[in-house]
Every structure is written in C-alpha cells, then in structure tokens.
Amino acid sequence: MSDSFHRMWADLAPVGRHPGSGGYRRYAWTGADTDCRAWFRAQAEARGLLCETDRNGNQWAWLGDRTAGDAVVTGSHLDSVPDGGAFDGPLGVVSSFAALDELRRRGARFTRPLAVANFGDEEGARFGLACVGSRLAAGQLTRQAAFALRDADGVSLPQAMEAAGHDPEAIGPDPERLAGIGAFVELHVEQGRALDLTGDAVGVASAIWPHGRWRFDFRGEANHAGTTRLADRRDPMLTYAETVLAARREAELAGAVATFGKVAVEPNGVNAIPSLVRGWLDSRAPDQAALDTVLAAVEQAARERAERDGTDVAVVRESFTPVVEFEHALRDEIGRILGGSVPVLGTGAGHDAGILSASVPTAMLFVRNPTGVSHSPAEYAAEDDCVAGVRALADVLEGLACG
Template sequence: MNEVAEATGFAELWSSLADLGRDRTTGGYRRFAWTSADLACRDWFASQAADRGLTVEVDRNGNQWAWWLPDSGESTTEVGAERRCGNALAIGSHLDSVPDGGAFDGPLGVISSLAAVDLLRARGWRPERPIVIANFTDEEGARFGIACAGSRLLTGQLDAEKARSLRDGGGVRLADAMAAAGQDPDALGRDDERLANISEFVELHIEQGRWLIDQDAPVGVASSIWPHGRWRFDFTGEANHAGTTALDDRRDPMLTYANTVLSARKKARLGGTLATFGKVSVEPNGTNAIPSRVRAWLDSRAPDEAALDAVVEQIVAAARERAERDGTAVEVVNESRTAIVEFDHGLRDKIRKTLTGVFGPVPQLPTGAGHDAGILAAELPTAMLFVRNPSGLSHTPAEHAETADCLTGVAALAEVVAQLAGVRPGTNRGSGA
C-alpha cells in the first residue's frame, strides 16, 4: 500500500465516524454509554468490521470484538471454535467520550486497529493466530460515573450488581439503559472464557500530554499508568434566602466546597500529584438561594500509591476542618480506584525493540491517564502505544494529532501485530482481503 492509498484509507475511516455524537455548537463529542450516539458508534464498528469480513461478537458486558482468523481472513461462523485456542492477540480501544471530548481519545485506537488490518492485508499477509479488535464500552465513565466499566466488568473488578444499580444524572439505571439498547444486564460479570481466549492486548492511544513533543517523536511506548481514583464529596448545609440571611447566620456548603477546591490544588502541588474537581452539582441550584447540598467529584492521580493516599487524606482532612468552621458537614465516598500499572516488561520491551528497528529510537513514557489496557493488565500481558499530540490538550475539542503521525501510528501498530501474531505473507483473496 503506497503512502497516498494508506492516507486515503485512514481519512475515509476517520471521516465516516467524525460526525457521530458531535455537538454542532461546541464541536466536542457527547458519546455517552448506551445513548443514541454511543449506539451509532457501535453500529459503525460492526459495519466496518463486516466490510472487512471480520466476525463481530458482543460479550456479556457489552464490549464488541471483531475477529480476524488465521484462515483466509474472511467471515466465518466458526469464530467461536477458532478463538477457543486461547492465544488471540487483542488490539483496539474505545469509542465513547467525556462531555465535549475530543475526536482522538479512544477512536484513534479503534480506527488505527482497523487500518492496521487493512495495511497488513494490502501487503498480502495473514495471521498465524487469531487477531481481535476490541471496542470497550463505557471507558470514560461519563454517564454512570465509573471509568473503564466494560473492562472492569470483564475482569470482575466491578461488581455486577453494583454496576446494574448505577444511575446517571437523570436517575436512569445502567441496567435499564442496557436493556433499552437490547443488551441483557442480568448477564453482566466476570467473563473467564473470554479472558482465557486472549494472550495479549495492545492499545494505541493519542498521548494525553506533551512528553512526545519534548522528545520530538511521533510514537512512544507506555511504561506505566499512575495510580488514580475518583472520590465523591457530599457537602451539606442549610438552604436559605440569599437576600435576607446574614453572612454569620449561614450554613453554606458552597463555601466548604470552594475552600476544598483551593486546598486540593495546594496539597497536590506540594505533593507532586494531581487533584481535580471537575464535576459538581448544587441543590437547589437557585441564583437567590443558599445551597443545601453541593456534590462534587475529585479526580486524583499520583506517581505511586503512597503519594495518592497522602494527598487524598490531606484533601479530606481540609474539607472536614473547613466544614466544622462553616457549620456544614461532608461525607466522602471512594467511587473507583485503580492501582499503579506496570505494563508487562517482556511485551513492552519486545514491542519497543520491534519499532526501534523500523522507526529508529522510540521513547518510553509513563501516563497519568487510565485506560482499558491498564485494567486488563491484571489478567494478561498488555502494552500501549502513544501517538504524538502536538498541543498536549486532551478531553477537549482542541485535542489533535497530525495525519502524518496517525499514519506512523498505524504503521507501528501493524508492525507490532505482525511481530506478535506471526503474520505471514499470503495471497489476497476476495473483497474481504
């Protein structure tokens, strides 16, 4: 495949997904789990897989899997038998988004996986063992509050009953949202058979930071994921009239919340960690009313477990101290937590050696962002490739990667697949080849 054809194929894939779930006002994406936008993305994935002769399955947790088998690569009803050999190589990412997210976070990994299969087929190559492209559901957790829900359910790190009872901002339960989309929420839970069929997982992702810019490199390999988690803070006080209640007579939880936000920034800076209050709801949410409740979510990340524990403890202590002064109360609930992830050294080093032989020096970098690859790392060898982000911006419509770097990412992923799956030269056959 020449460079022009390769660029055209990638551009067509990118264009075919670009409008799904995009808000015309902000330019950002609102692809929340089990909404119409998310279902449109799932249909897109199934259609693209079918166009390539790949067989698509949906597992008990709603994750999609598109199989390229070691035979002709054409569609087959024998995918179940073929994948039970237990040595499939999984690649892929996710298609859902944060509120007004960018186009690249997640979709770049899915599109690059499809494009890598196209590139290998164009070279006339065939896999020696099954290759499966994954689209994990609800990676961002934007609707129901738990990130990487699909992979957490798959691995049993998220309790099925807890997952079914999760509610979105409108009170809709996850179980009901899944049922409305034609999925069976009673089937949620750890999937040992699925996990036993996969031997490695490699996820390509846009970098969410500036490391590769500083290294002047189009692609890199992940070393680790910082430990991170989400904590819900419920600040409660007393609702009252904004125009008739003296300042000294108020029990205003907004003051406690505001002080906690400032404290979080200070504690994080001193501890070399990250702490962000990015989501908040207020009751009764009236311009001329003192709030009765402020509910806010803390996202915190750190280089190691001890530093994460320390900064969260300090933020909670600061919140409670301020609450006592304000005559308010605060309750804190840990909604999710992910331990530090060290990607499999053997797989990481093998990938880095493969890519260095083709592209020259490939940097190795840590990341503070969570990913499905980090969840699966508890069960099987996983690795990540990052594609340069020239602005360093992420979770915003301004998120971007240059087409040339994206194509380098596709080529890098194809080399990794060829190395790990034992792809061999073959003869193209039919439109699915």
C-alpha cells in the same frame, strides 16, 4: 495505509458530534453509541471479520479462530466524555482496522488469531464509572454494583442496556474469553505533551498512575441570600471552595494532579444559600504514597474549614485503580520490534488496557499530541503522526501475530 485510515476517520467523524460545541457526546447505550457500534460492525464485515458482542456489550472483530487461544487483540473505545475530542478512543479503533489493512497489503501470514475490540462505556460519562465494559469482563465490577449504577436522569445501567437492545441479565465476568488472549495492545492519543517535547511521533507506555474518584458531600443550612447575616450562615459553598483550593495546593506539593471537575448544588437557587454542595474529586499521582498524601491533606482541609463554617463533610470513594505496570516482557518486545529507540513514558490517564492488565499481558502505544489537550474539542493529532501510529501498530501486530 493512509487512504484506509482517512476513509474510516471521515466516516466516523460526524457520529455523536454536537453542532454547537463541536465536541462529541457519545454516551454509553444512547443513540450515538448505537451508531458507533453499527460503524464498528460495518468495518468488521467489510474486512470479512467475525463480529460479535460479548455479554458485557464489548464488541470483537475476529480474524482467525477465536477459540484457538493465544490471540493478539488490539483496539480501544468509541464513547466520549461530555463534549470530548475526536481522538480519545476512536484513534485506537480506527488505527487497529487500518493496521490490519496494512498487514494484508504486506501479505502478512498470521500464526495467531487477531481481533479488534471496542470496549463499552470506557469514559464513564453517563453512569460515573470509567471502563465499565472491561471492568465487568475482568471481574472488577460486580453484577450488583453494575445494576446499581444510575445516570443523571435516574436511568439504571440495566434499563439503558435493555433499551439499546442488550440483555443486562447476561453481564458478568468473562474469564474464558480473557484466557484466550495472549496479548492486548491499545493505541491511544497521548493525553499530555511528553512526545511533543521529545520530538517523537510514537511512544510506548510504561505504567498508568494510580487514580481514583471521590465524592465530597458538604452539608449546611439553606437560607435566604438577602436576609441572612453572614455570621449566621452555615454555607457549604464556602467549605467546598476552600477544598477546591486545597486540592490544587496539595497536588502541587506532592507532584500529583487533583481536580474538582463536577459539582451539584441544592437547592441551586441564585438567591438561596445552599443546603448541600456535592463535589467530585479526581486525583492521580506517580505512586500510591503521593496519592494517599494528597487525599488525606484535602480531606483534612475540608474538615478544618467545615468546623469554621458550621457545616458537615462526608467523603465517599466511588472508584479507584492502583498503579498499573504494563508487562515488561511485552513492552520490551514491542520496543525491539519498533527498533529500540521509542520513548517509554508513564501516564495519568486510565485505559481499558490498565483494567485488563490484571488478566492479560497488555501494552500501549501513544501517538503524539502537539498541544497536550484532551477531553476537549481542541484535542488533536497531526495526520502524519496518525499514519506513523498505524505503521507502528502494524509492525507490532506483525511481530506478535505473524511470528
């Protein structure tokens, strides 16, 4: 089992890795993404699996009759955030193939179809919207909204898909495919330190916190940085700065998290007072009430500061995902398969499993992250824990697909 995992891990590791940062830049519908997709297809074909790409660019590797229904599906994604780590997404895909290898080694007899999936554009690094592939399949992203997505260079999602050899005219809901899935189990590196604190290698997800992304546009007046009196300035950077501090303050009060992680400035000159500062807020909380409280307080702080600065503020919600409670029956069954002593924990990170949960019974396994660092080249999981994750996933798949 460990040999299978390590061979695949070593083969995938160089793809999309930036030599300067050591992080990964596997963005949707780019050359690195194409290479990841080729790697997935090669792994599927090496195992005699039927590999197909659906209308939305998601990849599926099938064992058994995919039209029989009640299939058990596992997998994750292969794309990354800018300079992301090696484990977020790929650990789940590599572990899925390794778990299948382990089941074959055990001589498992499958009574349900099994598939490994690679969902496209999960991170949203290029077009700004997370889980595009699974959202499209689940009907949670309209064709019109998908066609309107643009990257930083102005390239539209359809243009990017077409350049990569995929027909954008085919995208849309895929209810028949999802109706044929009886369970989806996604393994993922934990994006936090809960398992490290409990001393467990593997855990089971209980829920995904409600989360969203909001764009704050702060508009002022461009002017000369050296000749404009402080009293005469309408500087949106001041408004933005106060809003960033307010986000941290209000999140701490509500037991939530809030981050301004992306900013764009116009005209973006060292010696120019900005005319526009655009900041993107990511906020997540244990429940909807806490999230609403944070957003309302941050927006109020922004508007109060804008009045003092003589600036204007507009807030646009770009994406939102409500709380996802993974199906209790499936979660409990997984707990039983794994011996009943596996810790159950919530997470503030979004996943394809969360998107699919509205259409398919879903569950998640987490593998210990000793530092809690994620979305960074420093992201890490120990070799023994990765192997423990493969073993746990194999046990779960055996219990679900071979029973």
